[in-house]
Amino acid sequence: KQEVTQIPAALxxxxxxxxxxxxxxxxxxxxxxQWFRQDPxxxxxxxxxxxxxxxxxxxxxxxxxLDKSSGRSTLYIAASQPGDSATYxxxxxxxxxxxxxxxxxxxxxxxx
Amino acid sequence: xxQVTQNPRYLITVTGKKLTxxxxxxxxxxxxxxxxxxxxxxxxxxxxxxxxxxxxxxxxPEGYKxxxxxxxxxxxxxxxxxxxxxxLYFCASSSLGGAYEQYFGPGTxxxxx
Numbered sequence: 338k339q340e341v342t343q344i345p346a347a348l349x350x351x352x353x354x355x356x357x358x359x360x361x362x363x364x365x366x367x368x369x370x371q372w373f374r375q376d377p378x379x380x381x382x383x384x385x386x387x388x389x390x391x392x393x394x395x396x397x398x399x400x401x402x403l404d405k406s407s408g409r410s411t412l413y414i415a416a417s418q419p420g421d422s423a424t425y426x427x428x429x430x431x432x433x434x435x436x437x438x439x440x441x442x443x444x445x446x447x448x449x
Numbered sequence: 450x451x452q453v454t455q456n457p458r459y460l461i462t463v464t465g466k467k468l469t470x471x472x473x474x475x476x477x478x479x480x481x482x483x484x485x486x487x488x489x490x491x492x493x494x495x496x497x498x499x500x501x502x503x504x505x506x507x508x509x510p511e512g513y514k515x516x517x518x519x520x521x522x523x524x525x526x527x528x529x530x531x532x533x534x535x536x537l538y539f540c541a542s543s544s545l546g547g548a549y550e551q552y553f554g555p556g557t558x559x560x561x562x
Contacts, residue, residue, distance in 0.1 A: 368549065369549060371550065371551065373553075378556075378558070379555065379556065380539060380553045380554055380555040380556045381539065381553040382553075383550060383551070383552065383553075386550045426491075426492070428492075428551075430549060433545070433549060434480075434499060434545065436482065436494045436497060436507060436508075437492075437494075437541075437551055439491050439492040439493075440491065441489070441490075441491040442491070
């Protein structure tokens, strides 16, 4: 059974820092991995999707990497801003037609 | 605009009173799914559908029903809601080809008293 872990549960950093959010998963036979952002009381916004054959994806200040063999993904946020404050969720799809298995998220606070 | 919509966004009801949460997507996606999100438990899948008239249970299906009569709609039905179904519910959809990226609705916050 796939399990996804995100540690720590919460993180507070000063504005301008470059930071890395970690995600680990137990079954390396994944189809893809998605990073989402969730603002308080709101829905999930897809940030980046990495296919199993890819090593990384980039969108603006965000870069996500995938190392299937070690069961890890990282989300790199460059030059963090207060507007980046949110919960970041990692989710893994183990097959083309399978569900997403979510981590519990990392709540990020960027201090002005 | 490509989107997944849910209604209502907020609902307070009493134990045993049947309710339906609607979900609709305009992306012609085959796959649709319902999740619930609870503090400390994260997001868990309730039911999913691979296409019209094809539905299957997720991890936590007890107390819920779904139907998929049209491709764009996937309502979630609580026949007899109980307080342990108080939660934040999300509908999601994706294509069954390409990247399989899932798109989520804005969520429905349900309180059962």
